[in-house]
Amino acid sequence: MSKRIIPLIMCGGAGTRLWPSSREGRPKQFLPLFGPRSTFQDTILRISDPALFDRPIVITSEAYRFMVREQLAEIDSDADILLEPARRDSGPAIAAGAAFAITRDKDAIVLALAADHVVRDVPAFVAACRAGLVEADNGHIVTFGVTPERPAVEYGYISPGDALSGDVKRVAKFVEKPDLPTATRYVEAGYLWNSGNFMFRASTLLDEYRGVDADSVATISKAVAQAGRDLGFFTLDADAFKQARAISVDYAVMEKTTRAAVVPVSCGWSDVGSWLAVWELSNKDADGNAAQGLAVFEDSRNCNVASDGPVVALEGVDDLVVVATQDAVLVSRQKDANNLKRLVAKLKVAAPGVTTDHLKTHRQVKRLVVKAGERMSLQMHHHRSEHWIIVRGTARVTLDDTIRMMQENESIYIPIGVSHRLENPGKIPLELIEVQTGSYLGEDDIVRIEDDYKRT
């Protein structure tokens, strides 16, 4: 098999299970939970081998468009970014991704991955992709079935059936999240965790979906065909997309198709569905304490601290999760951290902002015009990154030691601390959109290195 896989990263979710770090304004997939990178970034890096994977497609909502582009730029990656004009659950999102993949290749094989999962053993994951690819190409919808590490009650299970090729088997049945005795029976019977990640021929997925809900597939296909280009993003046609019925891909396709297959995998997978899961996946000290951010522990055991700023000091406590953000602090028993729903419901009344917004990062969008032949000073910012999206004209952009010519609809990311200069070498005015993102956006955060107007 020399065919390449098109990864489709599902990046539109907005849960509160990791509140207060995760909120509508900055959901879990964009958080650096285990180190410098987010799970979205790790997901992109996981499928970065160009011998096996094609340029990824990221499907997300309008609200996260710049976050996606910034996080891609931070890891020197790129993707086609599809914007959903409304939330319609995973079924329409995957169908739109499949229809988009077909515009690249009518025989496209798509690997649909959640952006907020953790995989600790990437080679094992990639090997499973290779194994699954055979049966995806044969017209199966291949799910990734994780070999259980314990009788988990937070995942659905897959009962494997007849063998297809290698380790890949038909799916005998999907079962819902079990109670503990049932989970124990499932594990003993060789059931696998349903990871919610899939591989399929795009046309197969759409055929199966069409058998269940042809109207939705038709309107989703139309939304893709009529997608606009806006600042370098692909914007699904809103009128068409909104007509699709909201449904999960499990209900729309997986539980009805006869083509479901499963590739077993042991790759240290987790959906990181709770703070308890974060603790389980984190490096810990000898007392079982994990910390993301600065924490000090005294006479404390099996605690999990996450802070995006304040120092967190624990004294004489066990089995707690403590999460500190600029505007909210959570202190919860680890075992309760599986379900913060009642707490978050109370908070929505007492302090609505802390369940939706994030204080720390500010964003500002400006329209710039540079006259023909003019150039801005060579400058640098300490507290903000910038995105430039060329709307009209031609730009010559200097970024540290590199110079790049840019045309309409192209965009470039300027990380914090990188010297940059914008010039218009053309004959017509250069128009661009500048998106500033950072902890501080004041006009005085500017270091002018060279300036034709003598402001250095």
Added chain:
Amino acid sequence: MSKRIIPLIMCGGAGTRLWPSSREGRPKQFLPLFGPRSTFQDTILRISDPALFDRPIVITSEAYRFMVREQLAEIDSDADILLEPARRDSGPAIAAGAAFAITRDKDAIVLALAADHVVRDVPAFVAACRAGLVEADNGHIVTFGVTPERPAVEYGYISPGDALSGDVKRVAKFVEKPDLPTATRYVEAGYLWNSGNFMFRASTLLDEYRGVDADSVATISKAVAQAGRDLGFFTLDADAFKQARAISVDYAVMEKTTRAAVVPVSCGWSDVGSWLAVWELSNKDADGNAAQGLAVFEDSRNCNVASDGPVVALEGVDDLVVVATQDAVLVSRQKDANNLKRLVAKLKVAAPGVTTDHLKTHRQVKRLVVKAGERMSLQMHHHRSEHWIIVRGTARVTLDDTIRMMQENESIYIPIGVSHRLENPGKIPLELIEVQTGSYLGEDDIVRIEDDYKRT
């Protein structure tokens, strides 16, 4: 007795027992622990009956001078503020206060009070002051002995002896903080808590101190006699004061004098020596939870939350204290909150700033000069209060509807949100020091209501 008492408020302490709220940069006495006012402010209000109490003396360190003046201004109070050029423990501080009181009245009766104690029954406290005054005037050093509410191990005790007048008795002996069985015996034997607050004739205190350490009393008296006036504060002479031996008033005087007396009092007193004490003194909900700042409790009991900003959410936890400030979060078992010393020692290494500074309030000192006949705009600030201290010349200050003429060495406090104007009606330049205090000191926090220079 018609003689008035001169209160001497000891306001120089800098403990970390209520870390992270309390630190060197903003110690416990200045914190609003139980409502809008600090214990310092409540202490001042407690001795505000002019029929019984004279203008108070506050003794504090250089570092807290403006905090003292701001907090006095907030409650419309005033005091003579003595600045200690160095920390020398409570003995020299009380001796300096006594020597200063004598400059007002050679027969002065001084009531020395800690600024960081709580008294819930103010009439009972005032009644004890009246009772003690008789024996202070008779040459006794009267301590306030609190009737124990429980066999506390965190306080020293007083064994009362022979009766003097009314309820006032001689002190048979002072005893150190006991263990629990000893404390139980003390309570059964009628011992009283040593509150560390005293009343005495200033000359008596100095005589007794002199008997133990005449050199220190001499140099402290010299420091008072040579005190300077600086921006309206009394600055003890540094060379003289620094020669005084550092010693607590207990060791210097109380444990040696034969003139010690005790007035028993039940006034809901506490020295608020720990977060556990704060919780005990706070109003609680039906589940035993107390909160200063915004807190949300789910399935949690007997917890204490203090926040100066972030919302604090607790889920499934009992018997915890959670303190959230802008740069540090403490989570401690209530019973451990008595002693944060080891934790704070670790923090001094890991994050030294959070044990000393406070981020939230900024302070800036400026020198202003207004030419003869000129005036500034009528203005108002949203985020800062200001202190003006006249150094030279004459000022006409408008504060909302009032106008006040001010001379050299006078000062005025301009609270947040109050419109104000400064004019120089004189013939020489007006020079003043402006101390700005607030969460934001940017030049753009100014609302110009009327402006001769048309900047409104």
